[in-house]
Amino acid sequence: MKNYKVLFAAGALALMTATGCSSDFLDLAPISQQNSNNFYKTPEDMKNALTAVYGSLQYGGQYYSSLHIIGELRSDNTEITNPAAGADQQAVDDFTNVPVTSISSNTWNAHYQGIQAANILIDKIQPVAMDANLKARYVGEAKFLRALMYFNLVRIYGDVPLVTTVISNPQEGYAYGRESADKVYELIIADLTEAEAALPFVYTGADIGRATKGAAMSLLGKVHLTRRQWSLAAEKLKQVIDAASQTRYQLRPTYAAVFGVANENNTESIFEVQFKGGSNGEGSPFSNQFAPIGSGTAVVAVGNPLGQNIPTNEMFQSYEAGDLRRDVSMATSYVLGGRETKHNYILKYRSTPSANLDADVNWIVLRYADVLLMYAEALNEVGFVADGPAFEFLNQIRTRAGLPTVSSTNANAALRISNQAEFRLAVEKERRSELAFEGHRWFDLVRTGRAIQVLASKGMQAHQALFPIPQSQIDINPALMTQNPGY
C-alpha cells in the first residue's frame, strides 16, 4: 500500500511541476507573429520598424489615393467625369463633401497610423544598442516622415491633435483634442531641423529612396513658405540650391526625363513614395486610377481603367502655346479598336502594371523644380526685384519647358512681369504647368489665399479651404474633438 502512496505522490508532483504552477505557463507569446514585447530589440528590428513608417506612405489615405484626390481633384486641374469613379470623390470635386465623406476619415486615419508608427520607432529605438550614427539617422528618417505627415494633416484640416508619444492603451486616445496649427508647425519644424542634422545628402544602392538631408531641407523650406515666413523660406531653399554639389540636385535636361518608371529617383527628384508591382502588395494604382473609364486597354494595358483624376479642358488650355510639358503631362484622346475617343487623361503615371492596381510607377513628393519655384516665390515675397534672382529661377524652369523667358521689360506683354503681384501670378501659373498632377495645385491655391478666387466657380465656399474633421472622430470623443467652422 505504501508503494501506491509513493507512486501517487510522485506522479502528482511530477505533473504539477510539469505544468509549472507558475505564470510562465500562462505567459505565451505569439508563435507566428512577433509582438510588442519581443520585437523592437535589435537594430534589424528597428530597421524593419522604420520600413513600416515608410510603408504607411502607401496607404490609401496617404499617397496611394488621398493626396491626389485632395491635391488635384479638389482643384481646377482635374475632375470626375464618370460617377462610377465614386460618389465620395465626386463630392470632393464638387465641394459637396461633408464630415462623413470617406476621404476625410481615410486621410485622417492613415496619417495618424503612420505617425504612430513613427512615434513607436522614435521611442523604442532609444534603449537599443546600435551604432549611434545609424540610430540618429533612423530617428531622423522617422522624424522627416512624421513631419511630412503632420504637414499634410495641418494643411488639410487645420488644427489637429498632436500625438508625439507611443499610445500604449486605447484609453489614452481620449485625452487628445485639437492643437493649434502653430503648435503642430512647431513640431514639424523641430522634427525637420533634427532630420536635416541627422540625414545624409545621398544614399547609394539598397538605401536609395530614403529621406535625405535635402528632402528635410526642402520640406522645411516649403513649411516656412506655407507659414509665410518668407525670409526663413528663402534662406532654407537657398541652402538647398547652394548644396547642389552635395545633393546632386539638378533639373533634368528634358521634362519627360523626370517621369516614368525608367526615371525613378533621378537627380531632380528629392523625395518619392516608392512602389513596385509584382504580386507583393507594393504596386502603385495610378496607371489604372487615371485611365478613363471605358478605355479598355488603350490607356492602361493591364487591369481596369478607373476614370479618376481626369484633367479638365481648362487645364489643357492653361498651358502656354509651345509648352513642351503639356503633352508629357496629359492627353486628350485615346484609340480603342481603331476608333479615336476624345477624353482627357493624365500621362505622367502611365505604365503597364503587372496586374490591376499593381504598377511600378512612383509618386514624386518633392523635386528640384518645386524648390526652384518656391525659392523664386519666397524671394518675390521678401521683396520684388525686377529681373532679380527670382526671375532667374523662374526662367530656368520656363526654358526647360521650351518657353521664352520672362522679364520686367519684355516687349511681349505676356512675358512681362512688372511688379510683385504679377510675379506671384506668374509663379502660380508656372507651378500649375510644371507640377501638374503631382498633388500641389490645391495646396498652392490655399497657401497663397487664391483658392476662393480661382475655385468659387466650381462651388467652393470660403470655409472649404479646410476639410471637415471626420464625423466619426467627433462622435467618438465629442468632449475634445471639434468641427471646422462651416461644416
Added chain:
Amino acid sequence: MDKKVQERTAIHSCENQNRHPRIEDSRSGILRVFLCFNLPFQIMKKILPLIVMSIKMLVRGVAILCLTLSPLMASTSEAQVKSIDEVHLKLEKTSYSILQLFQEIERKTDFRFFYTQQAVKNAPTITSTNASASVEGHLVEVAKQANLRFKQVNNTISVIPASNQTQELITKEIQFATIKGKVTDETGAPIPGVTILLQGSTSGTVTDIDGNYTIEAAEGQVLVFSFIGYQTLNRVVGTSSILDVRMSVEENNLQEFVVVGYGTIQKKDITGAVSAISSDKIKDQQVPSLDLALAGQMAGVVVTQSTGAPGGGASVRIRGAGSLSAGNEPLYVVDGFPVTNDFDQRNNPLNTINPADIDNIQVLKDASATAIYGSRGANGVILITTKSGKNGTSRIDFNISTGVQQVEKLVDVLNAREFAAYINESRNNAWVNSGPNRLATDPNSARLGNVMYLLPEAFQNPESLGEGTNWQKEIFRTAIMSNYQLNFSGGNDRTKYFVSAGYLDQEGVIINSDLKRYSFRVNVESQMNRKVKVGANLTPSYTFSNQSLAEGNWQGGGIIQSAITAAPHLTPYDEFGNYTKVTGQGIGLSEVDNPVKIAREYFHQQGTLRLLGTAFAEYSILENLRFKTLVGGDIRNFREDIFSNSLINPNNINPTKPAVGTNATSQTRNWLAEFTLSYAKSFGKHNLDAVVGYTAQNELLDVNRMTGTNFPNDNIKTINAAGLITSAFNTKEEWALLSYLARVNYNFDDRYLLTATFRRDGSSRFGADSRWGTFPSISLGWRLSEENFMSDVSWISELRLRASTGLTGNNFIANYGAIGLTAQENYIFGASGGVLNNGIRLANIPNSNLGWETNRQTDIGVEFGVLQNRFYLSADYYQKRTSDLLLNVPVPTLTGYSTALQNIGEILNKGLEFTVTSRNTVGAFKWTTDFNISTNNISVQALGPDGSPIISRQVTSASSPTHITQIGSEPGSYYGYQVVGIYQNQQDLDSSPVILNGNGTVQSKPGQLKFADINGDGVITTADRTVLGSPFPDYTFGMTNTFNYKSFDFAFTLQGVQGFEVLNLARRYYGNYSGTYNVLRSTADGWMSETDRGDGVSPQIDRNFNALAGSNTVNNVTSLFVEDGSFLRIRNITLGYNLSQSALQKLKLSSARLSFTVQNAYTFTKYEGYNPEVSAQGGSTLVPGVDAGGYPLARSFMFGLNVGF
C-alpha cells in the same frame, strides 16, 4: 358468480375504475394543457400563468382523490385463503355424481380439486344429507360414501383413495399466516397506495394512508410490492408475521447521482439549474452528432440546426446569448475533458463523438452549476458521460439502422412557361419606363438603347416551353444513411469495461456530398484494491466527408441558390451530354452557373482523425477522503483538399477558368492535467461533500494551407500539379489555462441545502494585468417536502426551492487579443526600381487590462413532484447580465488604430423555463409526456464609449448593412427599410415621403415600394432604416410523448420555436422584382397599374433595377426580405417493437428491438425557404439569421435493429 371471485375482481376493477380514472383525470387535463400549448402559439405568453395554475390545481385534485380512495381500496382487498371449514355452500341438488359435486364446489368457491381418474372412477353417486354445510361437511359425507380421503393444501383439495380405515377423512394443511407490515420510502415516510401481490396469483392488497397493509400469505410465497416511481420489490414471506418494506425511488429519479463538474451529486441535492438527457432519449434520434439530438429536449437549451450538410454543426445556445464577439457556444466536457469546439457550417468537431456511446448528457445552466468552470462557464456547460460496463453482466450489443433521407420540401419557383412570361413582363416594363410614348407592345426592332429592353428570342412563345427543368430536383436525391454499432460491455465487482466500434455512412441529400465516420471507444475502470481505482477512456475516431459547395451566393457557386435561380427553360445537359452553360438571358452579364455541374465537379474532401482520451487514478487516503489525478489528451488532425476545376466558373460568361486547388492541414493538440481531493461525510444530520482541485490545460493549433493554380488539366487535383502556388502559409497558436477550484455541498437533515463553488482561473489569452480571475457562486435549496409540517401532505413527493447566484466568465476570444501583434508593412528601397524591404508594424494596441467577459447570473427555481414524482415540474427564472463584453470598439484613430479590443458593453438575458414530466398512464399501457418551454428576453444594455450602434453587413449582402446592434434592442437585429406599400399614382407620391435624387428631384415612381419615413422628415433617406426583426425567438418549446404497450413503444418529439424572424437575403436574387433570375412564385405577380395591383405586395417588375436606384430592392435590405420564421417541427417519430421474453429465450438473446424512425418528419411554418433555422454565418451574434441558400435539412426514414447477446 361466486362472491369471492367478485370480490377479487373488485380489487382490480377498483384499480381500473377508481385509480385509473383519477389518472385519466389528470391525463386528460394534461392533455388539454398540451393541446393549449400546441394550438395558438401566439397567445402562449398570455396563458402561461393560467397553464401553470391549472396544472397545480389538477395535481392537487388528483392527489386528494387518491388519498380519499386509498382506505377504500385497502378494505376491499381481503384476499386471503380460508380453510374448508370456514367456507359454506348450499347444494342445490340432493344427489350428485362425485365429479358433478367437485365441479359444483369449484364453481362456487376458490377451491380446486386434484385427483386421478383412477381414484374417482368407481365412486358412487353421492347423496347429500345436509344441503347447507361447510365444504368440509360436504366432503366428510363424500369421504364416507366413496371411501376417499381429502387433503386441503391452501386452495387445492387433493383426493386420495383410502388406504386404511384409520386414516383421517380430511387433512388440512393451512399454511397461511396473516402478514402485516408497513411500506415506507427511504426517508421512512409511509407510502400509501402501494400494490402488494402474491406472486403467481391474483391475490393482493394495497397499503392504506399510513402505508400499512395486511395480507394472508404462506411461508415461502413471494410478495411483490410495486408503486409508480419506485423500484418494484420482491419479498419472500418468512416465519415472521411482520414484513416492513422500504422502497427506493426508481432509477432516473431523485436518488440518482448526476454528473456535475468535478464530481457527482444526488439529484435531490441539486440547488442549481441542471437539465439532463439520457441515452434512452438519444437512442432513436437518427442524427450524426449529439448536439442535434438535444433539439427540443431541454428548457433553456436552444439548438439551431442551420445546415443539413452531412457533418455540419448546430449552434447551441443556453439561456440566450451573452456575447457579441467572444462566442456563445457552451463549453463541452467529455468524460471530464473540456474540449474545444469550433464548429462551422461544414465541420463540427462533435461529429467525432458517436452519439451511441453516450450514456447521458447534463446541461449546466445557472451560475451555481457552471461557476466551477470559471472563465469558460458563461455560456453554460454540456457534460457528456459515455457508457460504461455494468457490474455482473457481460453483453454484446449490435445495432444497425439504415434508411433514406429526402429534402422536406422544394421551394416554389416559376416553371419555364411562367418564367418566360415573367422575364417578358420585366423587360416590357423596363422599356415602357425608360421614356415617354413607349409601349409594351413595341417589337424588339423598336426598342433601342439597352439590351435589357429586348424580349429574349427563346421566350417568344412562353406556352411552348412547358414546365421545363426543376433544377432543385436535379441537385437533390434520395440519400441513404446507415449506422452500425457494436458494443461489448461487462464487468465484475472490481473491473468494468465498455468497448465499442461504430460506422456511420451518410449520404447528403445534395448529390456528391456525404459523411463517413469510424468511431471506437474503450472505457475501462478497475478497483485495483481497497484503496486504488484506475480507469481510462480512449476514443479514436476518423470522419471523412465529401463537401458540396451548397451554401452562399450563386456568384460563388452556391448550389442551392443556383438551383433556385437557374433559368427553368434550360436543361442540365445539352444533346451531347455536356453541361449546359446557364445563361443570363442574353444580356451579357454575370451568369448563374449550372448547379448540377457544380455539384458534380466541385471536389472538396475533409478528413479528421481524432484521439480523445483520459486516464485517471483515484486513491482513498482515508475512508472519506480521496485523491484523484486525471490526465487527458485531445489530438485532432484535420486535412482538407479542395479542387475547383476549370469547368466551374460561376458569375462569368466564360465557360471555363483556370482550376484552383487548395490543400490544408491543421493539428490541434490539447492536454489536460487535473488533481482533485474530495471528501464526503455525514455527521448526524449534517452531510458534507467537498472537493478541491487544481487543473492545467494547454492547446496548440498548427495550421498549414497552400493554394495553387495553373493546373495542366483537371485530372490531377493535388498541389504538386499546380504550376503556380498563389499562397502558402503555416501558423501556430497556443493557449493555456491554470485553475484552482473548490466546491462544498452541505445539507442539514436533507432539508436545507447549500452549494458553494469557487474557481480561480489564469488564462494566457488575457492581459498581464488581468490574467487571473475569480469566479464564486453560492446556491441554497430548501426541501419543503421534508419538513414536518409537510408530512401530512404526503401526495407531494418533492417540493424544493432553490436559488443561486454567481459569476462566470467567457474567454472564447482570439489567443493573443491582449498582446500587441506585429504585421507586415513592407516598402521598396534601392536602385533600379528597388527591392522589397520587410517592414513590421504594430497591428493593434496592446491592452494589458484585457480580461474576460463577466457573467453574473441569478436563478430561482422550484422542483415540484407529486404522487411519488409521477408528475414532476421544474421551473426557473433567471437573469444573466454579461458585462465587460469583449468588443472591438472604435477608438480615436489618432491612436493609430481604428478599433481596439476592450472590455466594454453589457447584455442582459432573462427568462423563464418550465420542464414537466408526467407519467400519464402506467400499467400495461404506459404514456409519458416530457414537456419543456422557455422564454428568453435579450437586450443590449451598453456598448462602446459613445454608445453608438454596431452596424454590420453580412457578407452575402451586396453593399448595404444588414444588421444593427444597438442599446435597448436585441443584438444582431435586422436593419433596413420598412415597406409600407406601393406608390399607386401621382397623388400618392405627392402625399407620401419619397426618395429624392441628388439634385432634389423626386425619384420614386408609381409601382415602386413605399418605405416608412422613420424620422418623419418627409423624405426617405438612409436615416429611415430601422429594426425589422431579430433571430431571437419569443419562446421555444419541446414535447416528447412516449407510449408503451406490451412489446410496442411509440414516441414522437415536437420542437417549436416561436416569434422570430429570418433575414432571407437570398431573396435579393430569387425575390428581387427585376426579372434577372428565376424567382419565388410568390414574388412574380408584380404591380401592373393602379387597377391591376398584382398580389398587392410586390412592386412593379422592372428589368432595369438600376433605374430604381434608392428604391431598388436588389441591394437594400427591406422588410420584404424579413420573414416570420416561427415553426413547429415534428422532430422525431419512433415506433419500436421489443421481442418478448419467451422469444428471446428461444433465440438465445438477451434483448432485441426493431424500430422505425422518422427524423424531421414535418415542419409547420410560413417560412418560404427550406429551413427557418438557417443562419449563413453560423453562430455569429452580429450578423445572425441570414438565409443565403442554406443546405436543407433532410427528412429521414430509418429502420433499426438492436440485438443484445
